Amino acid sequence: MDRRRFLTVTGSTLAMLGSGRSFAQGRMRIDPNEFQPLPIAITNFVPGSPADGDVGNGVTQVITNNLKRSGLFAPIDQAAFIERISNIDVAPQFQNWKTINAQALVTGRMTRQPDGRLKAEFRLWDVVSGQQLTGQQYFTSPEYWRRIAHIISDQIYERMTGEKGYFDSRVVFVDETGPKERRVKRLAIMDQDGANVRYLTRGSDLVLTPRFSPNSQEVTYMEFGQGDPKVYLYNIETGQREIVGNFPGMTFAPRFSPDGQRVIMSLQQGGNSNLFVMDLRSRSTTRLTDTPAIDTSPSYSPDGTRICFESDRGGKPQIYVMSASGGPAQRISFSKDDSNGSYSTPVWSPRGDYIAFTKQGGGQFAIGIMKPDGSGERILTSGYHNEGPTFSPNGRVVMFFREPGGAAGPSLFTVDISGRNEQKVPTPGYASDPAWSPLLSSTSG
Numbered sequence: 001m002d003r004r005r006f007l008t009v010t011g012s013t014l015a016m017l018g019s020g021r022s023f024a025q026g027r028m029r030i031d032p033n034e035f036q037p038l039p040i041a042i043t044n045f046v047p048g049s050p051a052d053g054d055v056g057n058g059v060t061q062v063i064t065n066n067l068k069r070s071g072l073f074a075p076i077d078q079a080a081f082i083e084r085i086s087n088i089d090v091a092p093q094f095q096n097w098k099t100i101n102a103q104a105l106v107t108g109r110m111t112r113q114p115d116g117r118l119k120a121e122f123r124l125w126d127v128v129s130g131q132q133l134t135g136q137q138y139f140t141s142p143e144y145w146r147r148i149a150h151i152i153s154d155q156i157y158e159r160m161t162g163e164k165g166y167f168d169s170r171v172v173f174v175d176e177t178g179p180k181e182r183r184v185k186r187l188a189i190m191d192q193d194g195a196n197v198r199y200l201t202r203g204s205d206l207v208l209t210p211r212f213s214p215n216s217q218e219v220t221y222m223e224f225g226q227g228d229p230k231v232y233l234y235n236i237e238t239g240q241r242e243i244v245g246n247f248p249g250m251t252f253a254p255r256f257s258p259d260g261q262r263v264i265m266s267l268q269q270g271g272n273s274n275l276f277v278m279d280l281r282s283r284s285t286t287r288l289t290d291t292p293a294i295d296t297s298p299s300y301s302p303d304g305t306r307i308c309f310e311s312d313r314g315g316k317p318q319i320y321v322m323s324a325s326g327g328p329a330q331r332i333s334f335s336k337d338d339s340n341g342s343y344s345t346p347v348w349s350p351r352g353d354y355i356a357f358t359k360q361g362g363g364q365f366a367i368g369i370m371k372p373d374g375s376g377e378r379i380l381t382s383g384y385h386n387e388g389p390t391f392s393p394n395g396r397v398v399m400f401f402r403e404p405g406g407a408a409g410p411s412l413f414t415v416d417i418s419g420r421n422e423q424k425v426p427t428p429g430y431a432s433d434p435a436w437s438p439l440l441s442s443t444s445g
Contacts, residue, residue, distance in 0.1 A: 035420075037074035038160065040067060041102040041127075043085045044078070045120070048111030052118075055145050056110035059120065062149035063106065065193065066167045067156065069414075070397075071421030076102055088123055097127045104133075106156060117141060120148045124156055134159045146195060151441055166392035167192060170437040171399065172210040172219050175199065176409050176430035183409070183430075187221060189236065192392075192436070194426035200234060209433055211255045216437040220244065220254040220263055231265055233280075244278060253297045257324075258304040264288075266296035275309060277324075288326040299347045299355075300324060301372070308332075308346040308355050308372070317342040319357055321372060332374030335361060345388055348372075350438070351395035354417065358387045358400075367400045369417055380419045388432065393439040399425065401432040 042064050045056030067073035083096040088107040097105050108122035123135040136155055138148050147168060154165030175188040175197075186203040187210055190196055201207055206224035213219070219234045231244040231254040244254065247267055254265040257277075264277045275288040275295050289295045293313035300307050301324075308321050314331060322329035332355075335341025341361040348355055354369040359379070366382035367389050385403035392399070396417055403410040409430025415422040425431075 035072075035418075037072055038103055039076055039101050040073045040104040040106065041076045041081065041097055041100070042067070042106040043081070043108070045108035045110045045122075046086060046088060048109065048119075052110045052112050055118065055142070056108070059108065059110060059145060059149040059152070062146055062193070063153050063156070066150065066153040069193070069423055070157065071416055071423075072157070072161065076100055088121060091130070091132075092125060094125075094127050094130045097125075102127050104156075104160065108152070112142075113139065118145060118148070120145075120152070122152050122155075124159055146191065147440075150191070150193075154439070154441070163396060164394045164439060166394045166397060166436075166439065168441045169393050169439055170212075170216065171390075171412075171425075172200075172212060172435050172437070173401075173412065173427070173431050174207055174210065174433040175428065176432060177203075180407055180409070187219070187234070188431075189219075190427070197428055200236070200239075209253050211435045212437045213256045214258055214260045214438060216440055218256075218260075219435075220256060222252060222254060231263070233263075244280075247276075255299055257300050258302055264298045264300065264307065266298065275307075286326075288322075289329070297345050301348050302350055302352045306372075308348055310344045310346060317344045319343045319346045319355065319370075319374075321355075332370065332372070333357065333359075333377075334374060335359070347389055347391060349391045349395040350393055353395065356389035356391060356398050358389065367398060367415070369398070378417075378419065380415045380417065381413070381422055386413075388434065390434050390436045392436055399434045399436055401434060403432075 042060055044060045047053040047056045064075045068075050080100045083093050085107045088109050105125040105127050111119045113119055117139050119139050121137040124133045126133050140148055150168040153167040157165035169192045170189055171192055172189045175186045176183050178184045184203040185206050187200040187207045189198050208222045210219050210221040217236055222229050222231055228250050231251045232241050233244055234241040244263055250268040252266040254263050256263055262277050262279055266273045267276050272292050273294050273296055274290055275298050276285050278285045291313050293311050295309055295311045298307045298309040305324055306321055307324050308319055310317050311320050318331050319333040320329040320331050333343040343357050343359050345358045346355050355372055356369050359366040359368055364382045365386045366379045367386045368379040370377040384405050386400055389398045389400045397414050399414045401410045401412050410432040412425035412427055412431045412434050
């Protein structure tokens with residue numbers, strides 16, 4: 001997807017048609033213990049001409065699926081609709097929507113412009129007060145209609161919850177095919193809903209741990225080719241790749257700094273591994289840890305001042321936090337039964353409020369979150385083999401992969417940070433090692 005071409009798109013606010021006070025003072029209140037999804041009616045986008053009908057219906061379906069999968073909204077079946085919207089510039093008959101228990105209503109229009117571009121318009125209504133909450137219009141090339149649907153979904157999500165959405169984002173992952181003993185692993189990228197899958201490597205070499213740069217245009221990953229594994233940078237738009245330094249020994253778990261100027265990784269030397277950071281401009285390398293233990297899986301805090309990482313310096317893998325420039329490290333993971341729990345693959349939330357992890361103990365692999373000081377540990381899901389958490393751009397959903405055992409391969413799943421709404425993510429085949437991009441519309445320019 002050439003984002004620069006897409007972003008000839010323009011968004012502007014549609015004039016408000018309603019009046020009155022905002023929806024419950026403008027925001028849904030999300031209580032993880034008592035929350036019920038909000039009933040919302042999403043009408044088919046009115047086509048400007050019969051030729052635009054399929055695209056309009058497609059946009060409607062993508063928005064519906066996005067909001068439903070979030071777990072915060074309950075889209076109402078269109079078969080229950082009393083009113084058919086034919087002109088979005090006229091206020092709906094709100095009693096018709098109250099009758100079917102809709103609390104919010106989305107209307108839209110899709111029109112082909114003389115220059116071939118699509119014009120997408122939508123309005124979000126508070127059914128109870130009869131007020132338009134927001135309205136936007138966008139222009140884009142026809143091939144980017146799905147992105148428009150994701151951007152509109154984000155607008156609805158943000159207006160109703162007060163939080164940024166996460167639908168206009170991508171996931172890079174390892175696509176796995178073939179029998180278990182000869183599994184072919186290719187680097188792949190897709191939209192967060194599983195659409196638009198594209199393969200970035202051919203599968204001739206084993207790839208692991210892909211991670212996005214902050215601008216979503218580059219991926220860093222590890223590849224086992226001839227000789228020792230190496231860390232690469234891959235430009236998604238150009239397809240060009242380059243090696244990150246030429247370290248002796250094995251390098252693991254690369255990840256970008258929040259400013260995109262550095263890559264932090266684990267470098268194995270003998271029986272131990274330590275953390276190193278490389279400045280991508282000067283290619284200078286700084287050693288951050290120097291212990292006889294295995295330090296790996298580093299992840300920066302959103303402000304770039306701290307890192308969390310996995311280390312067995314205490315006897316078994318646990319999570320530690322230290323300054324991004326090195327120095328003393330503080331252990332933050334403590335299982336209730338300290339003899340029966342190890343923690344690994346930590347990743348810092350984009351919001352900075354949580355660190356996600358994999359916890360192993362009692363034959364189970366759990367995905368959980370804790371605060372950066374180690375308090376508030378919460379297990380989100382547990383099973384035979386769950387691993388590799390990654391946060392959505394708004395920090396409210398965690399994606400991970402689950403290996404069921406036997407001859408079957410891994411699949412991707414999402415769960416929200418309250419532990420609700422676990423969902424399988426559609427992929428062409430087996431899939432592992434997901435990494436969620438930042439919100440594309442916030443990294444554009």
